[in-house]
Amino acid sequence: MTALTEYDRLEASALWRAAGESQRREVVVSIGDATLTISNLADQPLSHWSLPAIERINGTNERTAIYAPASDTDERLEVEDETFIAAIERIQHALERGRARPGRLRNVIFGGIAVTCAALAIFWLPDALIRQATTIVPNVTRVEIGEQLLDRMQRLSGMPCSSPRGNAALARLNTRLRPDTDGRLVVVESGVPVTQHLPGGIILLNRAVVEDYDDPAVTAGFVLDEMDRAATEDPLVRLLQGSGLIATLRLLTTGKIDAETLDAHTEILLTQTPPETPPSATLIERFVAAEVAMSPYAYALDVTGQTTLPLIEADAVLGEKRTVLSDGDWLALQGICGN
Template sequence: MARRRKTALKKFERLESLALWRSEPDAHRREVTLSFGMSSLIITDHAERPLGHWSLATIERLNPGGSPALYAPDSEASETLEIEDNLMVEAIETVRKAIGRKRPKRGRLRLTIALSASVLIFAAVFLALPKTLRDQASRSLPSATRAEISQLIKEELWKTNGRPCSTAFSKNAISRLQERLFEPFSSNQITFVKFAGDDVWELPDGTFVVGSALVEDFDTPHVVAGFIAAAILEAERTPAIDAFVNSLRIFELIDLLTSGTVSGQAASRFALQMITAPSGLKVDDAFVDFAQEKELALSALIGAVTPLEGSSEVLNEAVNNNQAIATPIMSDGDWVALQAICEDRT
């Protein structure tokens, strides 16, 4: 049965009940404890460890009138809760109806943001903002916000390395690289900056920023293609938006989730983190498979770069056993133009 404490409804001090929680569509159901608070449903395990927070303003009923009641945190229904406790269901429905009846349509987003902010502040102060909330933030950011974040990071990178390099003659070469490495109709792009290191940085909007040394210091485009390929695989393992969200301080994260804004300080700190991170080519089985799929010349990477620890053996073995045929990425004229892309930068 539900226990009474302090809630959004005056008739209850607070409500707690058991429920069955499914963390994702394919996950098994798990018995959890629900706490009905001032602006949210708080989900905990039986050891009182937090598992999630649902804003009362956005909860959706998936089976109106059905039993047990089935709820989701939003219209995407990425998680679900099955609740049999009639008192808890009555409280949730009361709040849902009150919000739907009273709030103006134009103010819905504002109310949702305010309630979400309350949840996030509670989590930040009392629960140290669990990793699951950061993961949720990474998944929920719209493309427009990712583009704004990327632009801020770019501005910080440009302060250190200068504006992106571009010439009329190099555009075709960049297009050839993008066609070889990215999937058809991909929105990913490649841009070059004047930089002496062998770095490739992925930004939250899918842009890959490449240091010009990777084309200036080598005789074949297969070297720069190999480094970009490694960055693509690393982005699949740890997307740039995840790395950026994880770099945010608690209240910076709250600002991002509630208002969609990021401070210049946060962008500057992340850009510095990117620039100072250890560089090098990570060669593993996934890289070898990807390189062979894209018909890259693995042999071009031997001696041209200093791979990360453990990568040299994998690279040498792959070259010795590689039966795939590498194909030209671009014409000699395009390659010469790409090598000169940052020629006018000092």
């Protein structure tokens, strides 16, 4: 230790009393390997004291320092050399810092465990439970949650658009674009800015999506775009992430989500506009798989075609196209909200 090395040759004269009422005698004290050696003037060792155990028994403001080797002995050493006194204090401080403290290590270990557990509870546990919930929740429960959200939306924005011929056309459009899914399309008069997706494969379309365009391929494009978004943003994950740990635990244990949580999420969905993102490769793949022309949708989003150029270019070279809806179905769909 640095402090010991620095003072390993330091000596000073002192007065030493062996015990009780014995006569004090002049001695030479020196610092060794964590010990203080007391020798007579002939350099014969008289006593060895452990530096960590030495106790100063008088006040530090007094010029002469009186030391004892331990608290249970009356052996005494009186030192006036200020350098030697300072050396003892420094060495004792250094030894104290290096002394093992069982409680400190235990506290560090327990503290580290507590911090780790807290971090897991805050950062890892919620996501892990959400992943677990979305993995084991059956599709029938997803559909139930989606219908509950749709029901709450109706209370705030009115009933979905409906007409016998329009409903049939909407069902045919859904089958045309999603032949392998149990989900459904719903046209709403207000509330949803453009499109939105709910658990259970429910896709909501604002009435403008079917009324403001002449080509059903545009409406199909909005549906395919929302399908692409739903594939990367699971609506149940989105719901649970915004609702907290308790809602996730309740879904895992009861298969239900409370009304208050659903109401809060509904308000978010009613104000959420789909992000304006460039057409992705997966979206193009969806158009190709559905055999739907891409250019009508691309120009509906951007009349210049600059931001949707990948769709326009892909439309010119990829695959054949099929009619999205018959003229009769398209007219029925455009009138589903009762023009």
